[in-house]
Amino acid sequence: MRAARYYDNRDIRIEEIEDPTPAAGEVLIDVAWCGICGTDLHEYLDGPIFCPTHDTPTSLTGETAPVTMGHEFSGVVSGLGEGVDDLAVGDHVVVEPYIIGDDVETGPESRDYHLSPGMNFIGLGGAGGGLAEKIAVKRRWVHRIDPSIPLDQAALIEPLTVGYHAVERSDAKAGDVALIGGAGPIGLVTAAVLKAQGVTVIMSELSELRRQKALDAGVADHVVDPRSEDVAAKVRELTDGRGADVAFECTSVQVVLDTLMDALRPRGVLVVASIWGHKADFDMHRLVMKEIDLRGTIAYVNNHPATITLVEEGKIDLAPFITGKIGLDGLVDEGFDTLINRNETAVKILVSPSGEGL
Template identity: 75%
Template sequence: MRAARYYDRGDIRVEEIAEPFVTPGTVGIDVAWCGICGSDLHEYTEGPIFIPPAGHPQPISGESAPITMGHEMSGVVYAVGEGVTDLAVGDHVVVEPYILHDDVDTGPASRDYHLSRDMNFIGLGGGGGGLGERIVVKRRWAHRVADSVPLDQAALIEPLSVGYHAAERSGVTAGETVLVTGAGPIGLLTSAIVKALGATVIISEPSPLRRQKALDSGVAQHVLDPRAVDVVAKVRELTGGAGADVGFECTSVQPALDTLVDALKPHGVLVVVSIWGHPGAFDMQKIVLKELDVRGTIAYVNSHPAVIALVEAGKIDLAPFITGKIGLDHLIDEGFDTLIHHNETAVKILVSPSGRGL
């Protein structure tokens, strides 16, 4: 089968590899679509980060580069291993792409398996990936999705789960006002979750194309250009002088972080969602004098079932966020290069590993 393999920074190759084996307790999936994630871009331009370098195997998977990439995937079950009785061939599924030690509790009540020792992600730390035609995963990580949800949209359930967990971390409730900095994929999807929960969403985004996507997708009531508007003053105006209840930092850009600190009301909550490849800074006096809560968030934890239910119920429309579809042969020139050098023109680019979806 064909797969996109990461060898080193700037070196991803599409090549033929052996198909994976379905073993007891696992599920074989024909990958329909796989999204290109910001973390994939970081690996390509700055890595290896999560990907274990050649000769340095990941402690759980035992794999090192070259690694098959891709962790935002949807597909169709083509085989189930012995002991798997609640999924069947033909079921539509998405993957919660974790690599964890076998003794980690991932039951419904667990709230911290995503923070466990040596944690990594399928498609980064090994275990195959969604940028290959087929993948085999443990039953625990395959989530059934109703056939009524198109498989291209289903591929966005993984990044949507990132937004869902960020919203959980924030404690946001209906009726509150939220400021989101950045209308990239995670900023937009986080906004979609928060708006579906009943909050008023304000987005700050300098790119006119991304601002338009925020408006067209309906994920925010107010979309601001920070180059033309005093965002802090506007937020205060919209909240009767109080300030935002919650802020989501989705850019890894210092001015956006500073804006959130200033725009939040006293006792406000600031959630850092983006992955920072460089140190950031806080004006600590402002944090202290406003008694702000600053919270980090990473990925998701038992989030997929609730997110799938929201999508199946029509509470969130994922179609507007898909801005491109390509095959493996154009992964770099039409995928990575676009998102690295012209990211204001795209939100989510999906890849069909087999080319059948194109």
């Protein structure tokens, strides 16, 4: 089968590799669609980060580079390993793409398996990936979805679950006002979850396309261009002088972090959802004087079932966020290049590893 293989910084190759076979307790999936994530771009530009090197394996899989990429994907079950009897060939599924130690409790009550030592992600740290025609995944990480959800939209359930967990971390509730810094994929899906839960959403974003996308998709009540408006002043105007109850930093840009601090009300909650590749110049005095509650969020933990339900019940429409579809051969030149150099023109670009659906 064909797969996108990560060799090193700025070195991703489309190659022929052996088809996987499902071991006991595993599910074989024909990949339908796989999204390109900001983390993939970080690996390409600045990595390896989650990916292994040629000499240093990831801590749990033992794999060294090259590894297959892709962790935002949907597909159809095509085979079942020994002992898997609660799925059937033909089921539509998405994957919670974790690589986690066998000794870690990952049951439905766990709230911290995503923070366990050595945690990594399928499609980054090894164990196959969604930027391939097929993948074998442990049953624990495979989630059945209703076939009424189109498989291209289903590929966005993984980033949507990131947004769901970020909202969960914020303790936002119906009637609150949220400010989101950045209307990229994670900002937009976070907004979608907030709107589904009755929160008023204000988004700050430079890109006209992404601001319009937030409005057209119905996930933002107000959008602000930070080049032409004072974002914090606009938030106070919209909240009768109070400020936002919660804010989500989705850019890893210093000026955005500063703006969110300004726009939050006293005792507001600031959730950092982006991956920072550098240290922030954080104004600790402002945090203290406003009693801001600063929280980090990473990925998800037992959030997929609730997120899938939101989509199946029609409370979130993922279709508006898909702005491009490409084949595996266009991954770098059409996909990565667009998202790195012209990211104001796109939101989520999906890849069809088999070429079907293009």
